[in-house]
Amino acid sequence: MFKATDKITINDVAKASGVSKGTVDRVLHNRGEVSRKTREKVLKVVDELGFKPNIYASMLASQKDRVIQCVIPEYQGGDFWSITAKGIDEASEMVSHYGIKVSKLLYDQYDSEAFQTVCDGILADPPAGVLIAPIFRAKTIKFVKELAARQIPYIILDSKLEDDNYLAYFGMPMYQSGYLCADLLTNGTVPEKIYIVRIRRDKKGLSDPTVSRRTGFLDYIGEHCPETEIVNLVIDPNSTESIDCVMDEALLKDASCKHIVMFNSRVHLVADYLRRRGLKDCRVVGFDFLEKNLQALKSDHVQLLIAQHTDMHTVSAVRAMSDYLIFGKIPTRRDNYTQMDILNKLNCDYYL
Amino acid sequence: MFKATDKITINDVAKASGVSKGTVDRVLHNRGEVSRKTREKVLKVVDELGFKPNIYASMLASQKDRVIQCVIPEYQGGDFWSITAKGIDEASEMVSHYGIKVSKLLYDQYDSEAFQTVCDGILADPPAGVLIAPIFRAKTIKFVKELAARQIPYIILDSKLEDDNYLAYFGMPMYQSGYLCADLLTNGTVPEKIYIVRIRRDKKGLSDPTVSRRTGFLDYIGEHCPETEIVNLVIDPNSTESIDCVMDEALLKDASCKHIVMFNSRVHLVADYLRRRGLKDCRVVGFDFLEKNLQALKSDHVQLLIAQHTDMHTVSAVRAMSDYLIFGKIPTRRDNYTQMDILNKLNCDYYL
DNA sequence: TTGAAAGCGCTAACAC
DNA sequence: GTGTTAGCGCTTTCAA
Numbered sequence: 001m002f003k004a005t006d007k008i009t010i011n012d013v014a015k016a017s018g019v020s021k022g023t024v025d026r027v028l029h030n031r032g033e034v035s036r037k038t039r040e041k042v043l044k045v046v047d048e049l050g051f052k053p054n055i056y057a058s059m060l061a062s063q064k065d066r067v068i069q070c071v072i073p074e075y076q077g078g079d080f081w082s083i084t085a086k087g088i089d090e091a092s093e094m095v096s097h098y099g100i101k102v103s104k105l106l107y108d109q110y111d112s113e114a115f116q117t118v119c120d121g122i123l124a125d126p127p128a129g130v131l132i133a134p135i136f137r138a139k140t141i142k143f144v145k146e147l148a149a150r151q152i153p154y155i156i157l158d159s160k161l162e163d164d165n166y167l168a169y170f171g172m173p174m175y176q177s178g179y180l181c182a183d184l185l186t187n188g189t190v191p192e193k194i195y196i197v198r199i200r201r202d203k204k205g206l207s208d209p210t211v212s213r214r215t216g217f218l219d220y221i222g223e224h225c226p227e228t229e230i231v232n233l234v235i236d237p238n239s240t241e242s243i244d245c246v247m248d249e250a251l252l253k254d255a256s257c258k259h260i261v262m263f264n265s266r267v268h269l270v271a272d273y274l275r276r277r278g279l280k281d282c283r284v285v286g287f288d289f290l291e292k293n294l295q296a297l298k299s300d301h302v303q304l305l306i307a308q309h310t311d312m313h314t315v316s317a318v319r320a321m322s323d324y325l326i327f328g329k330i331p332t333r334r335d336n337y338t339q340m341d342i343l344n345k346l347n348c349d350y351y352l
Numbered sequence: 353m354f355k356a357t358d359k360i361t362i363n364d365v366a367k368a369s370g371v372s373k374g375t376v377d378r379v380l381h382n383r384g385e386v387s388r389k390t391r392e393k394v395l396k397v398v399d400e401l402g403f404k405p406n407i408y409a410s411m412l413a414s415q416k417d418r419v420i421q422c423v424i425p426e427y428q429g430g431d432f433w434s435i436t437a438k439g440i441d442e443a444s445e446m447v448s449h450y451g452i453k454v455s456k457l458l459y460d461q462y463d464s465e466a467f468q469t470v471c472d473g474i475l476a477d478p479p480a481g482v483l484i485a486p487i488f489r490a491k492t493i494k495f496v497k498e499l500a501a502r503q504i505p506y507i508i509l510d511s512k513l514e515d516d517n518y519l520a521y522f523g524m525p526m527y528q529s530g531y532l533c534a535d536l537l538t539n540g541t542v543p544e545k546i547y548i549v550r551i552r553r554d555k556k557g558l559s560d561p562t563v564s565r566r567t568g569f570l571d572y573i574g575e576h577c578p579e580t581e582i583v584n585l586v587i588d589p590n591s592t593e594s595i596d597c598v599m600d601e602a603l604l605k606d607a608s609c610k611h612i613v614m615f616n617s618r619v620h621l622v623a624d625y626l627r628r629r630g631l632k633d634c635r636v637v638g639f640d641f642l643e644k645n646l647q648a649l650k651s652d653h654v655q656l657l658i659a660q661h662t663d664m665h666t667v668s669a670v671r672a673m674s675d676y677l678i679f680g681k682i683p684t685r686r687d688n689y690t691q692m693d694i695l696n697k698l699n700c701d702y703y704l
Numbered sequence: 705t706t707g708a709a710a711g712c713g714c715t716a717a718c719a720c
Numbered sequence: 721g722t723g724t725t726a727g728c729g730c731t732t733t734c735a736a
Contacts (some may be wrong), residue, residue, distance in 0.1 A: 060713080
């Protein structure tokens with residue numbers, strides 16, 4: 001950047017194009033009145049000389065504060081969104097060195113008004129960039145349209161939107177993770193039954209974030225083991241008794257190797273049940289690298305976990321925004337899907 | 353960093369401690385003659401005010417060029433070291449924005465003199481930092497000692513060294529990857545035989561980089577399938593005839609499901625053989641995400657691949673050095689092991 | 705041992 | 721529309 005060889009400064013450009021550096025700066029940032037002619041000339045010279053702005057000088061001179069607002073659901077220790085939050089915090093630490101602030105704005109994912117309030121707050125005091133996880137799709141679309149209108153770049157997290165102005169998208173290939181999950185659960189065999197454990201959802205009308213994972217799973221089964229019977233077990237995560245009751249009912253009379261799967265991150269609930277009942281001889285596959293799931297993996301109550309490094313992926317998302325704000329760097333990839341990591345007892349310790 | 357709230361500049365520190373900013377700078381960088389008394393006073397004020405240098409101003413003013421030299425073996429399209437090289441290039445692009453240059457110095461990994469020459473060259477024109485992959489251990493240890501003496505930070509790649517001054521280490525858990533590999537290959541069964549395909553090494557005395565992987569593998573087998581017979585097949589990678597000959601001899605008379613493993617990154621050689629012979633019904637596990645191996649995975653000639661994202665890990669290594677040079681940031685973790693990724697046909701496309 | 709001052713390359717306010 | 725200029729916060733001579 002400032003090696004003798006490529007030390008082309010804005011001054012060089014100014015001289016070579018016969019204007020002042022103020023003007024060069026104007027065309028560089030599309031800021032204000034420049035005649036077409038000078039504009040073109042400057043651009044040409046910039047190109048010829050291969051001028052690259054010195055970000056240090058630039059950042060030093062423009063005393064802006066650049067803040068990235070991250071809008072995600074509220075979370076509690078260990079749950080899915082807390083992992084995203086962790087990624088945000090990590091990235092925040094990194095980019096703080098570059099004078100970029102990152103802050104989280106949390107909303108109750110069961111309360112669309114709360115979400116709206118957060119969005120309004122952002123528009124009232126516009127940040128340099130926004131990261132947003134759209135639980136409420138319609139409201140989110142409206143919100144990002146507003147951001148786009150104000151030239152505020154935004155990155156979509158988690159689930160994609162019907163919108164085309166996003167700077168980047170970071171999320172998971174949900175369908176494929178379900179498909180993969182089925183492959184791992186069956187492991188080349190054709191089970192008689194497969195138990196799908198699901199969480200009872202209190203509020204109606206909330207979209208289940210794992211539907212397409214479920215679809216991927218069922219498609220695989222349909223293609224490879226059409227004979228296999230699918231048994232859905234609906235449990236209430238907050239009541240051990242209900243879990244025991246539902247699971248006992250289904251599993252205790254089944255003497256074969258039981259294939260069990262759960263599509264959200266709470267497979268540890270199944271593991272806990274199996275532990276309580278002293279049941280072995282099951283093949284259990286679940287999702288996400290939560291501490292509790294890890295324990296279940298180690299204690300052999302869960303055989304495989306499909307994990308997706310949500311935290312690192314989130315770090316990438318924040319970095320992408322940061323790089324955009326600092327360098328104007330357009331993300332290398334616009335749609336970024338997490339890789340699907342297969343974890344078992346032996347490799348999980350190296351999954352950091 | 354330069355928000356109104358924490359806008360403590362070197363000037364503030366200078367005033368508060370009753371000296372000039374030149375002096376403050378001197379104590380900040382342990383540069384030159386400052387009396388004990390002023391030194392202590394300045395340090396105290398720095399602490400009290402919570403002064404954090406503005407890296408943009410700092411980088412702008414100090415017109416140094418900072419180059420990171422990466423010393424790795426020569427490589428050719430698609431091989432293991434080319435992946436590391438790719439990671440270096442990617443990171444190079446990233447950190448170039450921060451005025452950091454990264455350059456690669458390649459050596460013939462079969463020629464210790466060549467390696468020595470490269471090291472001498474580095475000492476003749478010392479860079480800001482070094483990344484090095486130690487094939488020649490003794491020479492490397494001597495070299496890094498010299499670096500340490502000159503206060504040049506260095507990061508060790510790939511295999512660890514008996515040395516304690518390294519800034520960080522980035523490599524793979526080789527033993528564990530072998531152990532995991534055995535688990536995946538056997539997949540809960542006890543095979544009658546396992547074929548280990550090995551590459552004939554021309555030069556003697558070269559340490560095999562996969563020995564400990566092999567050890568991990570054999571340990572697992574010893575623990576879980578002591579009955580299994582291990583058959584070593586040594587092939588010459590450059591002669592298809594020799595491969596066919598060796599493999600035919602061993603495999604054609606074996607009618608069962610053949611379990612085959614290779615500990616280096618060249619399992620595609622096995623896949624090619626199987627393709628030539630039209631052999632199915634084998635369980636083949638290998639290492640590394642090479643394009644050719646990927647093809648083999650997709651064509652079902654290889655069932656699983658253990659991959660380790662060498663490229664990304666290398667990016668992290670370069671970034672770690674870069675962050676150290678720019679901010680003085682000590683790496684969060686000193687010893688960094690890659691995670692072990694299990695790839696099959698279904699998740700390999702998401703492994704970017 | 706210290707202070708003063710001239711930049712580093714860019715931005716932005718102001719003047720013309 | 722465009723040029724001029726005063727910084728941004730730090731580093732690094734050069735004098736004292």
